[in-house]
Structure formats: C-alpha cells, structure tokens
Amino acid sequence: xxxxxxxxxxxxxxxxxxxxxxxxxxxxxxxxxxxxxxxxxxxxxxxxxxxxxxxxxxxxxxxxxxxxxxxxxxxxxxxxxxxxxxxxxxxxxxxxxxxxxxxxxxxxxxxxxxxxxxxxxxxxxxxxxxxxxxxxxxxxxxxxxxxxxxxxxxxxxxxxxxxxxxxxxxxxxxxxxxxxxxxxxxxxxxxxxxxxxxxxxxxxxxxxxxxxxxxxxxxxxxxxxxxxxxxxxxxxxxxxxxxxxxxxxxxxxxxxxxxxxxxxxxxxxxxxxxxxxxxxxxxxxxxxxxxxxxxxxxxxxxxxxxxxxxxxxxxxxxxxxxxxxxxxxxxxxxxxxxxxxxxxxxxxxxxxxxxxxxxxxxxxxxxxxxxxxxxxxxxxxxxxxxxxxxxxxxxxxxxxxxxxxxxxxxxxxxxxxxxxxxxxxxxxxxxxxxxxxxxxxxxxxxxxxxxxxxxxxxxxxxxxxxxxxxxxxxxxxxxxxxxxxxxx
Amino acid sequence: xxxxxxxxxxxxxxxxxxxxxxxxxxxxxxxxxxxxxxxxxxxxxxxxxxxxxxxxxxxxxxxxxxxxxxxxxxxxxxxxxxxxxxxxxxxxxxxxxxxxxxxxxxxxxxxxxxxxxxxxxxxxxxxxxxxxxxxxxxxxxxxxxxxxxxxxxxxxxxxxxxxxxxxxxxxxxxxxxxxxxxxxxxxxxxxxxxxxxxxxxxxxxxxxxxxxxxxxxxxxxxxxxxxxxxxxxxxxxxxxxxxxxxxxxxxxxxxxxxxxxxxxxxxxxxxxxxxxxxxxxxxxxxxxxxxxxxxxxxxxxxxxxxxxxxxxxxxxxxxxxxxxxxxxxxxxxxxxxxxxxxxxxxxxxxxxxxxxxxxxxxxxxxxxxxxxxxxxxxxxxxxxxxxxxxxxxxxxxxxxxxxxxxxxxxxxxxxxxxxxxxxxxxxxxxxxxxxxxxxxxxxxxxxxxxxxxxxxxxxxxxxxxxxxxxxxxxxxxxxxxxxxxxxx
Numbered sequence: 001x002x003x004x005x006x007x008x009x010x011x012x013x014x015x016x017x018x019x020x021x022x023x024x025x026x027x028x029x030x031x032x033x034x035x036x037x038x039x040x041x042x043x044x045x046x047x048x049x050x051x052x053x054x055x056x057x058x059x060x061x062x063x064x065x066x067x068x069x070x071x072x073x074x075x076x077x078x079x080x081x082x083x084x085x086x087x088x089x090x091x092x093x094x095x096x097x098x099x100x101x102x103x104x105x106x107x108x109x110x111x112x113x114x115x116x117x118x119x120x121x122x123x124x125x126x127x128x129x130x131x132x133x134x135x136x137x138x139x140x141x142x143x144x145x146x147x148x149x150x151x152x153x154x155x156x157x158x159x160x161x162x163x164x165x166x167x168x169x170x171x172x173x174x175x176x177x178x179x180x181x182x183x184x185x186x187x188x189x190x191x192x193x194x195x196x197x198x199x200x201x202x203x204x205x206x207x208x209x210x211x212x213x214x215x216x217x218x219x220x221x222x223x224x225x226x227x228x229x230x231x232x233x234x235x236x237x238x239x240x241x242x243x244x245x246x247x248x249x250x251x252x253x254x255x256x257x258x259x260x261x262x263x264x265x266x267x268x269x270x271x272x273x274x275x276x277x278x279x280x281x282x283x284x285x286x287x288x289x290x291x292x293x294x295x296x297x298x299x300x301x302x303x304x305x306x307x308x309x310x311x312x313x314x315x316x317x318x319x320x321x322x323x324x325x326x327x328x329x330x331x332x333x334x335x336x337x338x339x340x341x342x343x344x345x346x347x348x349x350x351x352x353x354x355x356x357x358x359x360x361x362x363x364x365x366x367x368x369x370x371x372x373x374x375x376x377x378x379x380x381x382x383x384x385x386x387x388x389x390x391x392x393x394x395x396x397x398x399x400x401x402x403x404x405x406x407x408x409x410x411x412x413x414x415x416x417x418x419x420x421x422x423x424x425x426x427x428x429x430x431x432x433x434x435x436x437x438x439x440x441x442x443x444x445x446x447x448x449x450x451x452x453x454x455x456x457x458x459x460x461x462x463x464x465x466x467x468x469x470x471x472x473x474x475x476x477x478x479x480x481x482x483x484x485x486x487x488x
Numbered sequence: 489x490x491x492x493x494x495x496x497x498x499x500x501x502x503x504x505x506x507x508x509x510x511x512x513x514x515x516x517x518x519x520x521x522x523x524x525x526x527x528x529x530x531x532x533x534x535x536x537x538x539x540x541x542x543x544x545x546x547x548x549x550x551x552x553x554x555x556x557x558x559x560x561x562x563x564x565x566x567x568x569x570x571x572x573x574x575x576x577x578x579x580x581x582x583x584x585x586x587x588x589x590x591x592x593x594x595x596x597x598x599x600x601x602x603x604x605x606x607x608x609x610x611x612x613x614x615x616x617x618x619x620x621x622x623x624x625x626x627x628x629x630x631x632x633x634x635x636x637x638x639x640x641x642x643x644x645x646x647x648x649x650x651x652x653x654x655x656x657x658x659x660x661x662x663x664x665x666x667x668x669x670x671x672x673x674x675x676x677x678x679x680x681x682x683x684x685x686x687x688x689x690x691x692x693x694x695x696x697x698x699x700x701x702x703x704x705x706x707x708x709x710x711x712x713x714x715x716x717x718x719x720x721x722x723x724x725x726x727x728x729x730x731x732x733x734x735x736x737x738x739x740x741x742x743x744x745x746x747x748x749x750x751x752x753x754x755x756x757x758x759x760x761x762x763x764x765x766x767x768x769x770x771x772x773x774x775x776x777x778x779x780x781x782x783x784x785x786x787x788x789x790x791x792x793x794x795x796x797x798x799x800x801x802x803x804x805x806x807x808x809x810x811x812x813x814x815x816x817x818x819x820x821x822x823x824x825x826x827x828x829x830x831x832x833x834x835x836x837x838x839x840x841x842x843x844x845x846x847x848x849x850x851x852x853x854x855x856x857x858x859x860x861x862x863x864x865x866x867x868x869x870x871x872x873x874x875x876x877x878x879x880x881x882x883x884x885x886x887x888x889x890x891x892x893x894x895x896x897x898x899x900x901x902x903x904x905x906x907x908x909x910x911x912x913x914x915x916x917x918x919x920x921x922x923x924x925x926x927x928x929x930x931x932x933x934x935x936x937x938x939x940x941x942x943x944x945x946x947x948x949x950x951x952x953x954x955x956x957x958x959x960x961x962x963x964x965x966x967x968x969x970x971x972x973x974x975x976x
Contacts, residue, residue: 067666067822080664090798092823095736095770097687100827125644133642139634146627154621154810156613176568178555184672184836191835199585217834248583282583310578322642326840334555335580339588346705347679348672352814352840 001027003040003048015425016051017058024059028068028079039069039077052429054119061117099200102220114433121465123452124433126258126408128319129378131458134371138358145357157353159345160337161329165356168363169315169329174304181337181344184351186288186316186328190214190251192340192347193284193312193330194221197249205241206251207231209411209440209449211258211286214251223248225442230254231262235271242279249282255298256289259440259451260411261404266299277308286314289407291372292455294380296405309333317359319408319455320372327355379408379455382462386410386454389466398473401452408455413448416477420450423476432468489515491528491536503913504539505546512547516556516567527557527565540917542607549605587688590708602921609953611940612921614746614896616807617866619946622859626846633845645841647833648825649817653844656851657803657817662792669825669832672839674776674804674816678702678739680828680835681772681800681818682709685737693729694739695719697899697928697937699746699774702739711736713930718742719750723759730767737770743786744777747928747939748899749892754787765796774802777895779860780943782868784893797821805847807896807943808860815843867896867943870950874898874942877954886961889940896943901936904965908938911964920956 006023008016027033040048042056060077063069069077114122146153152162160166161182170177183189190213198204200222206214208227218225226245228238230252241247254264254272264272276283285302303313316328330340344350362368387403387410401412414420420436427433434453437446452469454462494511496504515521528536530544548565551557557565602610634641640650648654649670658665671677678701686692688710694702696715706713714733716726718740729735742752742760752760764771773790791801804816818828832838850856875891875898889900902908908924915921922941925934940957942950 065666067664070665090770090796090821090823091768092770092797092821092827095685095824096827097683097685097690099687100684100831127644130639130642133638135634135638135642139631139638142634143627143631146623146630150621150623150627151618152812154618154623154812156615156811176555177558178553187834188836195585196588197583197585199587202585213834220831220834280579282578282580308578309580323644323837324640324642324841326836326838333578333580335578336583339580339584343588343708346675346701346708347835348676348814349811350814352843353812355840 001033001040003045006049008049008051016429017055017062020045020049020051020055020059021062024063025066025068033079035079037079038075039079041076052431054117054428054431057117057119058428099220099222102222120428120431120433121457121461121468122433123454123456123465123469124435125456126319126453127456128322129375129382129455129458130322132374132378133322134367137367138362141358141361142354145354145361149357152357153354155353157350157356159350160341161351162353162356162360165360166329168360169331172363173301173313173315173331175331176334178334179331179337181330181332181341182351182356183314183316183328183330183344184348185318185323185326186286186314186330187213188344188348189312189314189328189330189340190217190284190286192343193249194218194223195343196336196339197282198223199248202248203245204249204251205238205245205247205281206442207253207257208442209259209437209446210251211253212435212439214286215440215442218251219442227442228252230264231257231260233264233268233272235268235275238272239275242275242281247281249284250276251284251286253286253289254302255287256292256404256407258289258407259409259435259437261402261407261409263298263405266305269299269302269305273302273306273308273311276310281310283311284314285311288314288316288319290315291320292376292379292408293406294376294383294404298406303331312336320368320375321359321362325355325359327351327359375455376406379406382454382457382459383410385459385462386452386466389463390470393467394470394473398470398477408453410452410454412450412452414450414473417448418473418476419447421447423450423473426472426476427469430468430472432465432472434469489521489528491533494537496537496539504917505543505550508533508537508539508543508547509550512551513554513556521567523567525567526563527567529564540919542605542916542919545605545607546916587708587710590710608916608919608921609945609949609956610921611942611944611953611957612923613944614807614941615811615944616809617863617870617943617946618810620862620866621810622855625855626850629846629849630842633842633849637845640845641842643841645838645844647838648829649839650841650844650848653848654817656848657819660851661789661801661803661819663819664822666822667819667825669818669820669829670839670844671802671804671816671818671832672836673806673811673814674774674802674818675701676832676836677800677802677816677818677828678705678772678774680831681737682706682711683831684824684827685770686711687736690736691733692737692739693726693733693735693769694930695741695745696930697747697925697934698739699741700923700927702774703928703930706739707930715930718752719745719748721752721756723756723763726760727763730763730769735769737772738764739772739774741774741777742790743775744780744892744895746777746895747897747923747925749890749895749897751786751893754793757787757790757793761790761794761796761799764798769798771799772802773799776802776804776807778803779808780864780867780896781894782864782871782892786894791819800824808856808863809847809850813843813847815839815847863943864894867894870942870945870947871898873947873950874940874954877951878958881955882958882961886958886965887938896941898940898942900938900940902938902961905936906961906964907935909935911938911961914960914964915957918956918960920953920960922957 166177166180198221204223207230303311312332397415401410435451437449654665654668686709692711695718791799800820885903889898923939925937
C-alpha cells in the first residue's frame, strides 16, 4: 500500500478510522494489495499519518470484521486469502422483514467491541468488577459439578430451568419455584416479554432516560414508545400518560436506575402499583442493581408489594458476578410464566444447566451473599475515586454529576453546549469510552448527557481514564455546537 | 386424602394422570389436605387404584409444576406451604399479544420432562448418546480454559461469537469467519431467521414431515406454512408450490432428514439451488445430522454448492456432543449475518464464551473428529438393534420402518389403523415414549406414523423399550379407530 496516497480529513463527517478502513478496502479491491500481503504496522501508520493508535486499531478491527484482513500473531495484519463474495450477491436486503428493519442501532454490539480493545479505558458498558470475580472458587465448584452432576449438565434441560436453581432463587425472593423462569441473561427476559405481550402499534411506557436494551427491544417489536422520567417520578404525569396512551405495559428500573442511579421511594412504589391496578397495567420491574447498595437498604421490590399479581420481575447475575455467565431469571405470576416459558422453549430450548448448578451452589452456601458485600464496598470506593477525579481534573461547569447510593453509574451533564456524540469521538481518539446520553432516550434527547460506569475497572485506571476524558472535553469547550458525527 | 374417594375412568377423554392430578388439586383446594401434609406414596397409589407407576409419577409432576406440592428427599410428596395465588388474579390472558397466541403447542417443553422421568424409556427426544460423552476430557479442557482464559469466560463476549470459535468453524466449513455467527443452539438460528425474514402472512415452504421446532417457530411469527415432501423431492411439485405461494424462504433438512432419515442427492441439490436462484428464494439448510453418517459420505452441503449466496446454513453440537452445551452456529453471506447478529444481540446479547472456547479446542485438536467416528459406529449399531428388536417382537404389519444411512431416527408406519396419539398414551402407561407423527406436519397429518430415536440409549434399554412399545401396540390392534386423547 502506498501510504502517502492515503488522505484523511479531520473535518469531514466520517470518523477517521472509517476513512482509513475505506482507503485500505479500496486498495484491496483494486488489487493494489494481494491476498497474503502484509498491511503496514500500527506504529508506521501512527507516525506517517499523524493519527492516534486507537484510530488505526479500530480501522483494522473494522477490516477484520468485514473479512478483508486477518491478524496473525507474529505476522501482523494480512490481506485475506479468501476473496469476499463481491461477485453474485443475492438481494438479501429486499428479503428482510418490516419488523427487523424497525431498528438497527448497533450500540449493544459495539459496546463489546470497545470493551475488548486493550488501548481504550472503557466507562461505557455496565459491567461488574471482573478483577474481583471469585475465579478460583468458581472453577472449583465447576469442576465438582462436572464430577458429580455430569449427566444433568449435558442432557436436555427443562425450559423453565432446573428445579435446584429455581428453588434457590424462589427462596431468595420469597415466592414459589413455579413462579421462576431461568433466563440466558435478563436481556432475554425483556425480549420474551416483548414477544409475549406486544403487538405492533401497542404503546409501551418506559423510563426516559432508561435502559437502551429495553428501548431497542420494544422498538423492534413495533411498539409506540412513551417515555416517563421515572427518576423524578411525577405521578400525575404518569397517570396522564396512562390515560392518554393506554399503554400495554410499563417498563421500569425502580432501584439504582440505569442511567441516573435514582431509586423510587416505597411511597411512590405503592402509588405506582395503585395506578397500575386501577388501569390494569402490567409492570416490568427490571432489577439488576438491587444487591449493589452502598450503606442503605433499598425499598422493597414492586413484586413483593404487589397484591394484584401484575408485576413481572427480572433479575440477573451479570452485575454482581459476571455477564459472561449469561444467567438471569424472572419471577412472575404462574399464568404469565407459562406463556413466557413456551416462547423461551421456541427461542433457545433452555439455558445451560452448568451455570444454573454452579450459581445455585453459590447462593445456597452463602458465598454469593459474601461476594455481594465485597462488591458493594468496592463499587462505593470506585464511585468515590471517579467523582473525586472528575472534580479535581476539570472545572465544575465542564462535566457535572451527583453521587449515587448504589448501582454502577454516574449520569453526567456536559457544559458549554458540548455534544456527547462529538465528545465520544474525541474521547476514543485519546483512549477512553463512555455512552452518550441519547442512546438512553427513545426520542433522541440527551445530547448533552453521558453515562460513566465506575464499577468495571480498578481505581488506577479510573484515574487515568478520567484524565483522558477531561482532556478530551476541555479541547471541546471552544467547539461547542460543531457538526455531529454519527454514533461511533 | 381419602384414596377410596378417587375415581378414575379409563374410557373418559382425559388421560388418567390428569384425572388423578385433578382429584388431588380439588382435595387441596377444598382444604382436605393441609400445607405440609404428605400425599400417599407412589407405591400405595399404584396398589390401591390399580394404575401404572408412570401415571402416578406424571400426576405428581403435574402437581409439582403447578405449585401444589413439592417433593422432598426422604419425606415424599408434600403439599406446599405457600398457597397458590388463587385470590386476586390479574387478567394476564387478556394481555397476551396476538402473535404469542398463534401457537401454544408445548411438545418441545414436554420432551424434556419425559426424558427426565427415570421410569420411562424415551425414544422421543432426538438426543446424542450421552453415555458416550467424553465427560472426563471435557472437564479437563474446561478446567484448563478456566485457568488460562478466565477473563475471556467472564467478560462481555462479542455477539457474533469469539473469533477463536468462528475461525475453527470457518476452517471446518471452508468459509470466512465473518460468515459465521455463534448460536445458543441451532434452534436459536431458526428463531433469528424467522424474526429477520418473516412478516405475518408471508408464506414459508418447509419439509412435511419436518422438524417440529421449525414448524412452531414459523407458525409463531404468523407465517403461512406450505409443506413439501422433501424426502421424496418431487421438483415439479416444488416449482408449482413456489409459483403458487411465492414463499419468503424454503426451510429444509436435506441430509439424514428429521424425521424420515432420507438424504437429498447431489443432483437434486443442484436442481433445488437452480429453482431457488430462479425464484429468488432463500434456503435455510438445517444440517444437524451430517456428521452422523453410517458408512456413506453424504453429498456436499447446499451452502457449498450455492453460487448465488442464497443459503443460510445451520449447524449444532447437540447431536454429536450434547444438547446441554447449547452451542450451534450459522454460516451465511455477510449481508444477512449482520442482520441476524443485530437481532441476536437484542435477544440474549451473546452466547457463553466458555462453551465456545472448549468446543473450539476439541475441533482444533482433532478430538472432535475422533469422537464423531465413535458416535457414527455406535449409532449405526443402535439402529441395528432397534430394527432387529422391532422385527423380532412384532408382526411386520403392526409397525414398519426402513433402515436409514445416518442420523438419529427411525420413521415408522403403524398398521391396523392405530392412531399414534392413542398409542402414545398406552406406551406411557407401560413406560416407553416416542413422538407421534402429527407433530412433524404443519397440517395435522401423520396420525398413523411415529418417530423413534435410536441414538439416545444403550442397546439393553433399547431392547426393553421396544418390548414395551410392541406390547402397547399389540394391545391396540383390536381398538383401531377408537377415540383420540389430546397430545400427552
């Protein structure tokens, strides 16, 4: 490749890494670089083009994801031997269903590619402190389970989950095991509920800002999304919205809410349940953060306060143990658990039994409870470090946020009219990532907000990450109102 | 409970176990048995009521599933302390979406409950020979993977699957890794494809008879199902159906077809691809049995013969290793892989990395190939035993079937007009299970057909199971044309 022919433009609407990837793709397709040939090293490109290492890494990842190159240890980045199928291309796009075209926001997918880039300090994805994961213990229990229960692990498992797991969860929640459905992560629960309850055109009331995965799922099934600011919990507004839109369900994260960290009081919970009962409105209580309280005891779950059996509760081990386990559950009245179980049976038959057996043992032995205590104090500490560094390294009007009493996130407001998407581009260039506010709204608000996850990485990296972030933001003070790039 | 007051009727339309369960539910709800009280033992009920042990076990399972009783080791079957929520019941049924009401056949779910009943010899579910699963080796690789790759196991994985896994699969299939999507079992692939390509009202062409999971998924998304007898592969009929119904896709299992065991020839494959190209028809090639050939080499996959990029290929490790792994993959043109990956991201974020890492190591080390050889010869042997026993223990006009050249199943025709659903009731009473023919048809045909899975259980049990089966069938010869019970 003739590097001197590559021209990148800082002011063009396309991110630098995309421009770089496109330049290589063009060279490969023109035959200027042949299969088996090596592309320039990252170092060379950084020097010759005057761009950041992150830009080069991201460009090469893009090329790899699209099958143009493969990366081989000791050989660098090699143009692929298999040519891409540019010849006859079947018109797949024309075959895609209306339903599947409703949403195509790849944010969830990109989150994981950001977090696997070692050069980026990521405050983006909401993940547990994996450095504190009890790997040794987990491995021992896994080995024991293979030894004692191999048959259970390998055979066809029940769609509703193993009774052993459901009993452990039911005991913890004070319900009957028949009210529990094991899930491949609580994301699956939202998906099953959407498929079970929503017809295209139905209205759904949900937190705004709120969990982006829920927004995407309800959009994909064709729901009309109605946002409610649950963090401020204006009950008159809620009743108005219910009367006006006749929603099919209300989706909310009432405890250590994502992204704001706010918790709805016991009084408001009772009021919410009363409204739901009056208007026959099912409530989805998404509760991934309950166990992660810092020195306070959160109010009871909506599920436990509900006398009308209208709450579907979602729980997960992703935020306390690890999202790699893909293990969550839902607790709900049997009538609806049965429907959801049928839909789950069609979508993945059942959730792996190994994870259920291992986690149930952690629950029953009390080890889980102990681990949760460790996580609580560590997350509290990490929040303190992040807040301290934010305050120390930037003027208070550049980025503002309030401490939270639990969960994983700081919800921040940007000053100087800085656009969070623009800030993200800048931040990625200096090796730090976060989620821009607008992905948390169904209606594109949140341009000057962003979410930082403080739980995922140890304090020294938090300090360095905040330094990079405030550096990126400081550089943008004078650019307020500049053109916006598309997400990432 | 006063056992003498329980009356069961053999001629009533309701299975005996349901009558028994209903009698206990009534007693519990009337308060005749109190929470914490013990129900009669299985032995006592068998003696006093003159029914089979299976009937009692099934009735107690039903009570347990519905939350009326729990079973405690050493204490037997206990009436639950938690009363069921019979008080205020929210009208959940009225909240269920039209889409979710389209199908409610619980066959897939029931399959696993049958297979976990130790008193029943099950030829029902299509599962691998778990007695030959390399548990020791698998456990060692799992332990090593935890030791060396703990971070990869617990962190957020990529939705498309780990590159390590995709590369292993891509090498095996001769495609590029970017054409591979890791799945939580190949069932998930069918579900993703249906959600991606089908709008309600679209027509779908599929094998009839064919895989029941596919029938249920396409029914659930509101497709109009058009059956084609792929085992006989009349290509003129196929073209007529395509022209007449303009299907959105064709779903087929061309190699060691489920349930018939038939394989479409290379010539017919080329013809099929030609028709698909002419009518712009995507093909879903579901290929779980390819590796399980007995002394023949099956024709190439449709994927490898396809020059138009219109095939989506589905593979799985459920039939060669174990369905408990929940690991499969799809191979397809990148354009459609990208769409499917977005939908998967919304439904369960990603598939557990541990299973991907362990299975990829089995693939790369050659151990998998070796294991598959073992399975091939063992499955061939089990088929021989089952066919021999069927022929030895019943007159040839009672149940007929042809040997297959690979896969897991014998497809059988019943004589004397015996209805397979009636036969299943009888069979369960004597402790043997199979799948009645009609679950494999989208239109309720197959009343006198049934499927036997020969791979799952060792020869001695096959012999006993066939003995029970032919005993049940023999008893039905004179009852031909009697009233039919609902499924199970």
